[in-house]
Amino acid sequence: MCGIVAYLGKKEAFPILIKGLQRLEYRGYDSAGVALFNGDLHVYKKKGKVQDLLDFTDEKNTDGTIGIGHTRWATHGKPDDLNAHPHTSSNGRLVLVHNGIIENYATLKAALEKLGHTFKSQTDTEVLVHLIEELQEREGLPIGEAVRLALTKVIGAYAIVVMDRKDPNTLVAARKQSPLVVGIGRDEFLLASDATPIIEHTKQVIYLNDSEIAVVRRNGSYEIRNIMENQIQDPFIQQLELEIEALEKGGFDYFMLKEIHEQPKTIADCMRGRMNADEGWIRLGGLEEYTNRLVNAQRLLIVACGTSWHAGLVAEYLFEELARIPVEVEYASEFRYRNPVITDKDVVIAISQSGETADTLAAIELAKEYGALVYGIVNSVGSSIARTSHAGSYIHAGPEIGVASTKAFTGQVTLLTMMALSLGFKRGYIPKSRMQLLLRELEQVPQKIEQVLKVNEQCRYISSEIKDFHNALYLGRGFNFPVALEGALKLKEISYIHAEGYPAAEMKHGPIALIDENMPVIVICTNKSAYEKIVSNIQEVKARKGQVIAIVNEGDTHIRSMADYVIEIPDTDELFTPLLSVIPLQLLSYHIAVMRGCNVDQPRNLAKSVTVE
Numbered sequence: 001m002c003g004i005v006a007y008l009g010k011k012e013a014f015p016i017l018i019k020g021l022q023r024l025e026y027r028g029y030d031s032a033g034v035a036l037f038n039g040d041l042h043v044y045k046k047k048g049k050v051q052d053l054l055d056f057t058d059e060k061n062t063d064g065t066i067g068i069g070h071t072r073w074a075t076h077g078k079p080d081d082l083n084a085h086p087h088t089s090s091n092g093r094l095v096l097v098h099n100g101i102i103e104n105y106a107t108l109k110a111a112l113e114k115l116g117h118t119f120k121s122q123t124d125t126e127v128l129v130h131l132i133e134e135l136q137e138r139e140g141l142p143i144g145e146a147v148r149l150a151l152t153k154v155i156g157a158y159a160i161v162v163m164d165r166k167d168p169n170t171l172v173a174a175r176k177q178s179p180l181v182v183g184i185g186r187d188e189f190l191l192a193s194d195a196t197p198i199i200e201h202t203k204q205v206i207y208l209n210d211s212e213i214a215v216v217r218r219n220g221s222y223e224i225r226n227i228m229e230n231q232i233q234d235p236f237i238q239q240l241e242l243e244i245e246a247l248e249k250g251g252f253d254y255f256m257l258k259e260i261h262e263q264p265k266t267i268a269d270c271m272r273g274r275m276n277a278d279e280g281w282i283r284l285g286g287l288e289e290y291t292n293r294l295v296n297a298q299r300l301l302i303v304a305c306g307t308s309w310h311a312g313l314v315a316e317y318l319f320e321e322l323a324r325i326p327v328e329v330e331y332a333s334e335f336r337y338r339n340p341v342i343t344d345k346d347v348v349i350a351i352s353q354s355g356e357t358a359d360t361l362a363a364i365e366l367a368k369e370y371g372a373l374v375y376g377i378v379n380s381v382g383s384s385i386a387r388t389s390h391a392g393s394y395i396h397a398g399p400e401i402g403v404a405s406t407k408a409f410t411g412q413v414t415l416l417t418m419m420a421l422s423l424g425f426k427r428g429y430i431p432k433s434r435m436q437l438l439l440r441e442l443e444q445v446p447q448k449i450e451q452v453l454k455v456n457e458q459c460r461y462i463s464s465e466i467k468d469f470h471n472a473l474y475l476g477r478g479f480n481f482p483v484a485l486e487g488a489l490k491l492k493e494i495s496y497i498h499a500e501g502y503p504a505a506e507m508k509h510g511p512i513a514l515i516d517e518n519m520p521v522i523v524i525c526t527n528k529s530a531y532e533k534i535v536s537n538i539q540e541v542k543a544r545k546g547q548v549i550a551i552v553n554e555g556d557t558h559i560r561s562m563a564d565y566v567i568e569i570p571d572t573d574e575l576f577t578p579l580l581s582v583i584p585l586q587l588l589s590y591h592i593a594v595m596r597g598c599n600v601d602q603p604r605n606l607a608k609s610v611t612v613e
């Protein structure tokens with residue numbers, strides 16, 4: 001939700017800011033803006049994408065070796081030029097970019113208005129820059145101290161960068177609940193919401209901790225303090241492992257398509273070095289230290305949002321089946337506000353691609369208060385959830401840039417499958433011989449996904465046949481019920497077609513009323529245990545003239561004889577079918593969205609990283 005980037009050094013700031021904003025556009029694309037100082041302060045902002053800003057600044061003065069930039073996902077105030085960041089103080093001295101929400105902005109605004117401040121925008125952010133100005137002017141403070149003092153009066157979430165035209169050799173950045181990374185280059189600093197705008201310039205970074213403020217200076221010096229106590233912190237400088245190729249489309253039309261095709265590799269990366277089929281073991285680095293706590297947990301609570309929540313639902317089936325441990329899967333946003341019963345014998349698993357989802361972070365804090373062990377399953381290295389969990393494992397899927405999550409889902413399911421197998425083994429429910437067999441099969445999954453990807457052309461054809469319908473139904477059972485939910489979410493978010501996912505047998509309790517010749521029904525029929533039941537569900541749909549698109553195991557001629565379209569996937573153990581069955585659903589939604597002329601990677605109203613409630 002909003003991306004921020006800033007540069008201070010010897011190079012021209014503008015191209016660095018623009019490229020950085022383009023990398024951060026997945027965080028929001030309602031408006032974009034930059035402020036540059038080159039003797040004069042220039043602020044350019046425009047509703048729309050970074051490209052609109054670039055067109056707007058054509059032929060304008062964009063010189064300067066210091067600057068800040070922002071790409072917005074609107075919360076307070078509609079997306080327009082006026083509400084776009086950076087925001088400027090009334091004396092025109094300070095400019096500020098912000099990601100987050102200032103919750104007490106109305107109170108602060110009223111107080112500032114009494115002191116004579118007038119506001120141009122409807123944003124919460126503008127209040128903050130006026131507050132800093134007020135303290136700076138009244139107390140005669142240097143910019144770093146004025147920002148720090150202002151933040152002690154703020155309630156809410158923020159990552160900010162502030163530039164002062166009277167001190168063009170300094171940038172001030174701070175964070176609370178929204179991410180901010182400081183890149184330390186040779187004679188230069190970069191500040192950004194994540195490492196992607198930084199990687200080309202330096203690999204040395206500091207991930208600011210919550211409630212920290214950083215002051216960076218042109219002479220190469222910097223300091224980090226905590227906001228409330230004003231004490232100097234000793235920062236941990238990390239070496240980035242990210243490669244630039246991971247941030248580019250690599251010949252694909254969209255990041256989403258690239259990311260779908262990366263899945264054989266990302267799943268192999270997720271498993272690499274963590275298991276040995278011949279010896280029948282799984283070792284998840286982050287788990288070893290807490291083995292006893294997990295093995296003896298009385299319950300697992302899984303908290304997540306969106307696609308990550310769907311991965312959690314798959315895990316519920318896996319943990320209960322393999323490790324015989326009770327599991328509850330919760331939307332993080334509900335969990336945090338409903339006084340849940342949590343004990344210190346529970347283990348809370350938080351799942352998140354970005355590692356920055358505000359609701360999931362808040363659920364983690366709540367679980368920690370009750371003494372539960374929190375285990376994070378995260379993709380984004382160094383993210384807030386990764387750092388705030390007691391223990392955890394990365395899924396190693398690499399940057400996911402398409403707003404619709406694909407490879408992160410299969411990475412999360414792979415990691416959770418390994419966790420469930422490990423726990424099942426340690427709790428004595430999986431004998432070694434079965435463990436070896438299951439691991440051998442799991443090892444085959446990347447290769448089998450490679451095979452599933454060959455249905456791409458067939459999915460394109462089916463998409464051309466169903467792209468104009470207004471609704472779709474996705475059905476699955478058991479392990480594949482969450483996959484049906486995920487398929488429906490993928491279609492909704494990128495093609496704007498209304499879709500619902502249901503457990504197949506639940507259809508007759510309501511949704512069947514919707515079925516007629518205009519309703520495509522995508523049915524996942526790869527389950528062995530409930531095969532006959534799914535066949536009956538297909539017949540129920542056909543009897544009402546619905547169009548059936550069936551995902552079946554290779555060689556299934558029975559369902560072929562009744563479905564309108566059949567997509568075959570290789571056979572695997574039923575436990576692992578979600579990893580294969582989701583791929584055609586991802587491809588169908590992708591092709592339908594492209595054919596409907598939608599922007600697949602940046603669907604309307606969405607942002608990749610939901611850092612606000």
Ligand code: F6R
Pocket residue numbers: 305306307308309351352353354355356357360403404405406489493608609610
């Ligand atoms: C859907 C999607 C979202 C995210 C959700 C949680 O394609 O991407 O539903 O899954 O916003 O995000 P993370 O996993 O970053 O916590």
